[in-house]
Amino acid sequence: MIGLATLLLAASQPASSVYTELNLDRCRTLEAIPEGESVRWRCPGLGAIALFVNAGDGRFDVDAGVDNDEWESLGAFNEPGPRIEWRLAGRRPFAIIYRLRLTSPEQPPGSTLIVETIGRRGAPGCEVARVDGALPDANARARAIADRRARTHRCPAGRR
Numbered sequence: 001m002i003g004l005a006t007l008l009l010a011a012s013q014p015a016s017s018v019y020t021e022l023n024l025d026r027c028r029t030l031e032a033i034p035e036g037e038s039v040r041w042r043c044p045g046l047g048a049i050a051l052f053v054n055a056g057d058g059r060f061d062v063d064a065g066v067d068n069d070e071w072e073s074l075g076a077f078n079e080p081g082p083r084i085e086w087r088l089a090g091r092r093p094f095a096i097i098y099r100l101r102l103t104s105p106e107q108p109p110g111s112t113l114i115v116e117t118i119g120r121r122g123a124p125g126c127e128v129a130r131v132d133g134a135l136p137d138a139n140a141r142a143r144a145i146a147d148r149r150a151r152t153h154r155c156p157a158g159r160r
Contacts (some may be wrong), residue, residue: 013089015147018060020046020084022062022098027053040067046086048094049118053080058103064096064116068124068155074112081111085139087146093118095150097142099133110134113142115148126155 006025027041030052038056045051045064053060058077061070062084081099088094095118101111111133119125128150131142 007012010062015094015143016085016087017143018046018086018088021084022042022051022053022080022082024053027051027111032078049093051096060100061097062098062114062116063123064093065119066121068119068126069118070126072114072116072127076102076107078112079103080096083104085143087150089151095128095146097139097146101133108122113138114149115142115146117155118151119155124155126153128153138139 015125022043026041027043030040030042032039039054041053043051043053049065051150052063054063054067054071056071059073060078060080061073062080064084066148071139081101085097086093086095087097096116098114098116099111100114102109113131113133115128115131117125117128129145131138131144131145135141
């Protein structure tokens, strides 16, 4: 019952944002695999919540809290933007929003905002939604999705 009360209280609090830098030069390499140019990093996040960045074959995936061992990226070549937006209820983060910018010379420039829950040991986070970065209100849409869905989103079973 205490868990439900905590969830209801968190869901009722207005959300706010804080931003942190994502600079791969400040990250610690966890694993590097030459085939496919795959690299896994642990990066500074928000307080004690680390970011886990996975790269492979010109594509990136970002997880917060714990690495969810799921590849959630775009099909096109991409790279993450330099900032992570953390959505908070009170002072407690419940989601991240990050931008993947398209890097393929064969495709027009563009980006996608990824809304993802924050994982913890035994309950990894996962992607909630994608928002086309070309929309004039893309950031506001991503925030609204995070605020409406990320606090109660259930990630697929079978993860770590």
